[in-house]
Structure formats: structure tokens, C-alpha cells
Amino acid sequence: MRVCRRATFNSAHRLYRKDWSDEKNQEIFGKCNNKNYHGHNYTLEVWVSGKVNEETGYLIDLKIVKDLIKDEIIERFDHRNLNLDCIEFENLNPTAENIVMVSWNLLRSKLDKSFGLSIKLWETENNIVEYDGN
DSSP: OOOEEEEEEEEEOOOOTTTSOOHHHHHHHHGGGOOOOOOEEEEEEEEEOOOTTTSSSSSSSSHHHHHHHHIIHHHHHHEEHHOOOOOOOSSSOOOOOHHHHHHHOOOOOOOOOOOOEEEESSSSOOEEEEEEEO
């Protein structure tokens, strides 16, 4: 069984590498390399898998998942500049791929190990990444 909780957050970022020239950053990251940053309205889908508890009928109480997302992701990344405000991206390019891996690690550390975990992150309507720890 799998259940999902969705959440949204808004963040700014700039894709670039400090060790690359301005020209190489522009070539690789294009408009996402804007020196003044740019933002996204992200949608996060947190999928939890496991067995349904026969006593409760729940796989997991989705309020637990909601609170984990709020405490570990929303409070940390919402209305933040990921490059400047978030230690997680101090030395990590805040691509959608890296954001979803960081988010997965944050949630995995707090979620009971008996549950499986997969996360989808919608950066735009058309750009989606998914990570399950592999």
C-alpha cells in the first residue's frame, strides 16, 4: 500500500558552480544561472509505503506525514533563497535533483524505518523529479 501527502513551498535559487567561470555556468545552466536568482512554486509529494495496520485501518496517519513535511521541509525552505539561506545548499547546487535528495534524507531520518519513502518534487508544471533513496 502507498499513501501520499502533498505540500507546496516557494523558494528562490541560482544554479551555478563557484569553481566554474561565468561563461561555463551560463553555457550549462542558462537562465537558471541568473545572478539575481529566480524562484519556483514547488509541489512536494511524499509517498509512504508499507502494510496497513489492522487495528487502525491506516498505513500511517497522514497528519504525522503532514507534520514531518512542515517541520523538516516547509519551515526550512519555504520563502527562502536556497543558495543564501539554507546550509544544506552551502556547497551543493540547489537543482531539483539535489532538493529532492536533501528532502528525502531529512524525512527519512525522522520517519519510522518500517515505512518505505519516495518523494516527487514538481519544480514546474512540466519538470518533475522523483527519489526513493536509490
